[in-house]
Amino acid sequence: MWSAERIGPERQRGLRRLLAHAKEYSPWHARRLAHIDPETFVEADLVRLPKMTKADVMANFDQIVTDPRISLATLETHLARLEENPGCNSYLFGRFHVIATSGSSGRRGVFVYDWDGWTVAAMTGARGRAIASRETPAVPTDFKAVAIAANNASHLSYAITRTFLPETTLVPVTLPFTEIAAQLNALQPNRIVGYPSMLHQLCLAAKRGQLRIEPVSVTCGGEPLLPEIRAANDVHRR
Numbered sequence: 001m002w003s004a005e006r007i008g009p010e011r012q013r014g015l016r017r018l019l020a021h022a023k024e025y026s027p028w029h030a031r032r033l034a035h036i037d038p039e040t041f042v043e044a045d046l047v048r049l050p051k052m053t054k055a056d057v058m059a060n061f062d063q064i065v066t067d068p069r070i071s072l073a074t075l076e077t078h079l080a081r082l083e084e085n086p087g088c089n090s091y092l093f094g095r096f097h098v099i100a101t102s103g104s105s106g107r108r109g110v111f112v113y114d115w116d117g118w119t120v121a122a123m124t125g126a127r128g129r130a131i132a133s134r135e136t137p138a139v140p141t142d143f144k145a146v147a148i149a150a151n152n153a154s155h156l157s158y159a160i161t162r163t164f165l166p167e168t169t170l171v172p173v174t175l176p177f178t179e180i181a182a183q184l185n186a187l188q189p190n191r192i193v194g195y196p197s198m199l200h201q202l203c204l205a206a207k208r209g210q211l212r213i214e215p216v217s218v219t220c221g222g223e224p225l226l227p228e229i230r231a232a233n234d235v236h237r238r
Contacts, residue, residue, distance in 0.1 A: 016041055025066035054109045065112070069093060075110050082154040090153070097163075099156045104223075121156075122164045128219075146187055148173050148180060148194035148202075149222075157222055173198055181211050191217040196225045 002010075019038035022029035032050050057064060061072040078092045079100055092098050097118045101109040113121060145165070149157035151172035161168050171183050173195065181202070184192075192215045194202070199220050205211040 012043060015043065021066065026064055028060045028063035054105075055107060058107060058109060061110070070096070070112060072110065075112055079110065079154045083152055097159055098154070099159055100154050118160075118163065122160055125160070126164075143191070144187060144189045145169065145191040145193070146171055146184065146189035148192065148198050150174075168193075177201060177205075178210075181205050184211060184213050188213055190215055191219070193219045193221075195222045196220045196229060197223065200229045 016038045019033065019036060019041055023033050023036070023038065024030070036045075036048070058072075065071070075092070075098050078098050082090070082098070092112070095114055097113045099111055099113075101111075103109075145168040147157065147161050147165075147168050148171045149155070149161065151158060151170065151174065153159045153162070158170065161170060169187060169189070171180055171187075173180075175183075180198075184202070192199070192202075192213075199218065202211055206213075
C-alpha cells in the first residue's frame with residue numbers, strides 16, 4: 001500500500017500529464033486551457049480550471065476527443081448497434097467501450113473509454129465495494145452476486161459488470177417486477193446491486209412476503225436517492 005507521501009507526487013505527475021495531453025490533442029481544451037502551464041501546475045491550481053459540464057461535452061464533442069477516429073456520429077452508430085443487439089458487448093475499433101446515459105436530465109450523455117480508462121472506471125467501483133465489505137458479515141463460501149441492471153451493453157451497469165464481474169448474475173431491470181422477485185427468490189443471492197428505486201420496491205416486496213432472500217450486502221447506485229424514498233425507508237425502519 002502506498003503512503004500519502006508517495007501518492008501525492010504521483011497524483012500531481014498524472015494531473016500534469018492529463019493537462020498536457022488535453023492541450024496538445026484536443027482543440028477545444030487547447031483554447032480553454034491556453035492560460036494553463038502543465039509543467040508548473042499543482043493541485044491547488046485546480047480552482048483556475050474552467051468547469052466542463054455534460055452540456056459542454058455534448059455540444060463540442062468532436063473538438064474535445066483526442067483520437068481522430070472518434071466522432072459523436074461514429075459513437076451514435078455504434079450505440080445503435082449495441083441497442084439493437086441486447087447482450088452484445090463488442091468494442092469499437094477493437095479498443096473502445098462506448099456507453100450512454102438514459103437522458104433523464106434532458107440530454108443524453110455519450111462517453112467513450114479506452115481499455116485503461118475502462119479499467120480505472122471499474123477500479124473506482126471496486127474501491128467502494130472494498131470499503132463496504134469491512135462493515136458486512138463474512139461472505140459465505142457459496143457466494144452469489146446479482147445485479148438488477150440494464151441488459152444492454154450501451155449502459156454502464158451492464159457493460160462493466162460483464163467485463164469485470166462475469167460471475168455476477170444480471171437480472172434485467174426492465175423485466176416485470178413479479179419476474180424479478182421470482183428470479184431473486186430462486187437465485188438466493190448473498191449480494192445485490194441495483195438502483196435505489198428498484199431496491200426500494202424490493203424492500204416493499206420483502207415486507208409483503210413476496211421476496212424471501214437474506215443478502216449480506218446490498219449496494220445501490222446509478223441514480224439519486226429521492227427524498228420520498230428516503231422518507232419511506234425511514235418509516236419502515238421505525
